Amino acid sequence: MSVSAQSESPLARLSRVTVPAPAALNSALARWQQTRLSQLATATLPTPRDDAWKYTSLRSLDRRDLSPAADGLEAQELLAQLPTLGSHRLVLVNGRLDTTLSSPQLPPGCTLTRFDDYFSQVPEALFAGDIHLIEDRLRYVNACMTRDGVCIEIAPHTQLSEPIEIILLATGQGAYPRVVLSVGEGAQVQVLEQHRSAANTDSVTVQSMDLRVAPNATLTHTTVQESGHQAIVLAETRVAIQREAHYAHQWMALGGQMNRLDLKVSLEGHGAHADLSGLFFADGSREQHLRTLLDHQVAHTQSDQRYRGVAAGRGRGSYDGKVVVHKNAQKTASSQSSRNLLLSPGAEINTRPQLEIHADDVKCSHGATTGTLDENMEFYLLSRGLERSAARALLTFAFIDDVLKKLTPSALRTRLEAAVLARLPDAAILREFVT
Amino acid sequence: MTAITAGDLILSVRDLKVSVNDRSVLKGLNLDVRAGEVHAIMGPNGAGKSTLSQVLAGRTDYRVDQGSATFLQEDLLALPAEERARRGLFLGFQYPVEIPGVNNVYLLKAALNARRRAQGIPEVDAYEFLTLVREKMKLMQMDDSFLSRGVNEGFSGGEKKRNEILQMTVLEPTLAILDETDSGLDIDALKVVAQGVNSLRGSERAIILVTHYQRLLDHIIPDFVHVLADGKILKTGDRTLALELESRGYDWVLEEARA
Numbered sequence: 001m002s003v004s005a006q007s008e009s010p011l012a013r014l015s016r017v018t019v020p021a022p023a024a025l026n027s028a029l030a031r032w033q034q035t036r037l038s039q040l041a042t043a044t045l046p047t048p049r050d051d052a053w054k055y056t057s058l059r060s061l062d063r064r065d066l067s068p069a070a071d072g073l074e075a076q077e078l079l080a081q082l083p084t085l086g087s088h089r090l091v092l093v094n095g096r097l098d099t100t101l102s103s104p105q106l107p108p109g110c111t112l113t114r115f116d117d118y119f120s121q122v123p124e125a126l127f128a129g130d131i132h133l134i135e136d137r138l139r140y141v142n143a144c145m146t147r148d149g150v151c152i153e154i155a156p157h158t159q160l161s162e163p164i165e166i167i168l169l170a171t172g173q174g175a176y177p178r179v180v181l182s183v184g185e186g187a188q189v190q191v192l193e194q195h196r197s198a199a200n201t202d203s204v205t206v207q208s209m210d211l212r213v214a215p216n217a218t219l220t221h222t223t224v225q226e227s228g229h230q231a232i233v234l235a236e237t238r239v240a241i242q243r244e245a246h247y248a249h250q251w252m253a254l255g256g257q258m259n260r261l262d263l264k265v266s267l268e269g270h271g272a273h274a275d276l277s278g279l280f281f282a283d284g285s286r287e288q289h290l291r292t293l294l295d296h297q298v299a300h301t302q303s304d305q306r307y308r309g310v311a312a313g314r315g316r317g318s319y320d321g322k323v324v325v326h327k328n329a330q331k332t333a334s335s336q337s338s339r340n341l342l343l344s345p346g347a348e349i350n351t352r353p354q355l356e357i358h359a360d361d362v363k364c365s366h367g368a369t370t371g372t373l374d375e376n377m378e379f380y381l382l383s384r385g386l387e388r389s390a391a392r393a394l395l396t397f398a399f400i401d402d403v404l405k406k407l408t409p410s411a412l413r414t415r416l417e418a419a420v421l422a423r424l425p426d427a428a429i430l431r432e433f434v435t
Numbered sequence: 436m437t438a439i440t441a442g443d444l445i446l447s448v449r450d451l452k453v454s455v456n457d458r459s460v461l462k463g464l465n466l467d468v469r470a471g472e473v474h475a476i477m478g479p480n481g482a483g484k485s486t487l488s489q490v491l492a493g494r495t496d497y498r499v500d501q502g503s504a505t506f507l508q509e510d511l512l513a514l515p516a517e518e519r520a521r522r523g524l525f526l527g528f529q530y531p532v533e534i535p536g537v538n539n540v541y542l543l544k545a546a547l548n549a550r551r552r553a554q555g556i557p558e559v560d561a562y563e564f565l566t567l568v569r570e571k572m573k574l575m576q577m578d579d580s581f582l583s584r585g586v587n588e589g590f591s592g593g594e595k596k597r598n599e600i601l602q603m604t605v606l607e608p609t610l611a612i613l614d615e616t617d618s619g620l621d622i623d624a625l626k627v628v629a630q631g632v633n634s635l636r637g638s639e640r641a642i643i644l645v646t647h648y649q650r651l652l653d654h655i656i657p658d659f660v661h662v663l664a665d666g667k668i669l670k671t672g673d674r675t676l677a678l679e680l681e682s683r684g685y686d687w688v689l690e691e692a693r694a
Contacts, residue, residue, distance in 0.1 A: 382515070384520055384545070385521045386546065386549060395534070398536025399536065
């Protein structure tokens with residue numbers, strides 16, 4: 001029996017890719033990858049039958065070429081479209097650090113190591129036996145394919161006045177960025193992760209991020225997804241929050257054809273706090289999916305989740321959030337809120353807040369709503385003479401802006417407000433309301 | 436559009452029958468309102484007062500079964516709500532809705548400019564508009580914080596009603612329908628609201644006050660008082676009718692109508 005190339009798993013095709021360039025074979029990472037790549041030959045992508053992928057179908061990957069993209073010539077052009085928000089930029093093109101496009105150096109207190117070098121020094125810190133081919137297929141794929149990722153270490157008590165920008169550009173085919181960030185004790189840092197891709201290219205990004213927030217440190221992390229309309233981005237971010245540390249994440253999912261974030265947060269120390277918020281905008285035939293896991297491992301930890309979703313046209317979105325409270329994690333406080341807006345009959349949003357509580361003295365709340373625009377609000381605006389389309393756009397924007405207006409720095413907020421406005425009808429009228 | 440002068444017919448409702456969820460609410464209502472007039476429509480709860488206000492303003496979850504409503508010689512019922520507003524019809528809501536995230540004053544500016552575009556006059560600039568709004572806010576005893584807040588967001592009941600009247604005084608409608616504007620107001624707030632409404636009285640416009648109680652009419656003297664009960668205007672009189680209703684209730688009007 002012959003198997004046609006069409007029905008072969010994209011991962012199987014990937015297993016035959018000659019990734020490690022001969023010169024790089026000398027590195028520990030390349031050797032590690034070499035021995036594991038062949039395992040992908042029999043691997044398949046997760047399907048909606050897997051509970052973790054219930055709302056996300058990866059069928060569209062069947063038709064994509066996942067082999068690692070060459071250096072992207074369009075990168076400079078893509079970068080030029082992004083106004084700078086600080087003076088510290090790391091630019092990864094198709095997953096690989098581009099030193100010519102990046103800032104020459106990071107601010108004092110920050111050390112940048114090439115991921116390949118970092119892996120040679122501490123392999124167990126990264127792949128400490130917790131990659132399971134079946135359960136963590138995409139993380140596994142990233143591990144097998146990543147090259148020239150970055151590892152940033154922030155020294156204890158560093159206070160940065162400007163954010164560090166990590167810009168991820170994709171120009172076609174596969175990109176496998178790996179980012180490791182370790183925030184030292186008592187440090188205060190903001191990281192802006194921004195995704196862009198060349199228009200009309202079938203890029204596929206499979207990304208892994210590992211963040212560690214040491215005791216008493218604060219990490220504010222903003223992810224802005226503005227990839228082109230054919231881009232597929234599957235990202236996993238793992239966060240470990242230690243004693244009295246604070247991690248804030250803002251997810252701004254505006255672009256891409258399909259964009260998915262798996263955000264796995266471990267609250268590992270007494271007083272650890274995770275504050276997650278964000279919005280997705282799934283218009284056209286776009287898909288935006290978010291899956292969160294908040295793992296409260298010890299007592300006196302707190303997590304808050306506040307998400308807004310909007311789907312229009314045939315757009316689809318999902319919020320699949322789970323909070324796990326371990327047996328000894330008494331006095332856990334956790335809140336989950338997912339509010340969603342459907343703007344057209346063809347749009348779809350699934351939301352599933354879940355709680356798994358093994359302790360008895362906890363305060364956990366969750367709420368999820370999905371609905372259409374409020375008719376009473378709409379009628380009120382119409383009765384004041386506003387066009388129906390303007391009234392609807394205004395209410396949509398107000399719904400979104402509730403999350404947007406909390407973004408920092410303000411230059412980013414202004415830019416994203418303008419980007420959202422530009423995608424709503426009657427932008428000219430709306431602009432008056434937000435200036 | 437020719438200027439409106441006292442006595443011109445602004446609104447004419449003929450044999451209007453309206454139902455909500457297959458329940459008949461208005462059962463053949465007739466009403467003529469002319470420029471310069473203030474009409475009070477009173478009636479017991481459930482008589483159809485709010486339905487009349489909402490139908491005239493263009494709410495679509497009511498079904499018009501029969502009859503007509505003509506506003507400035509146009510078929511009002513054929514116009515969408517926003518077109519009615521632009522032609523000069525204003526509804527002061529019984530329960531003004533809170534719209535977080537939509538700025539109160541920008542909404543008012545957008546509303547005024549929509550009206551002005553329809554009238555063929557230039558839009559107001561920001562400075563001119565702010566001067567106008569500040570003047571009207573002073574009249575309504577509203578402080579500057581109203582400028583920056585979301586539409587009715589976190590407003591008390593009284594503040595919401597004052598905000599409705601503020602909008603009305605800025606928009607200067609040809610026909611203002613004020614639905615239970617007095618409900619939930621203490622006597623001081625009632626006086627402020629009445630002052631706002633009285634400031635707008637004039638020969639080029641008309642006002643319909645829909646109310647349950649006569650106390651508003653101590654402060655805004657109506658030219659006509661109508662009793663709306665069982666889906667129809669059963670009786671029309673001058674302001675003394677309101678006083679009579681206050682002391683005798685509505686039952687006698689219903690009995691008189693049945694007789």
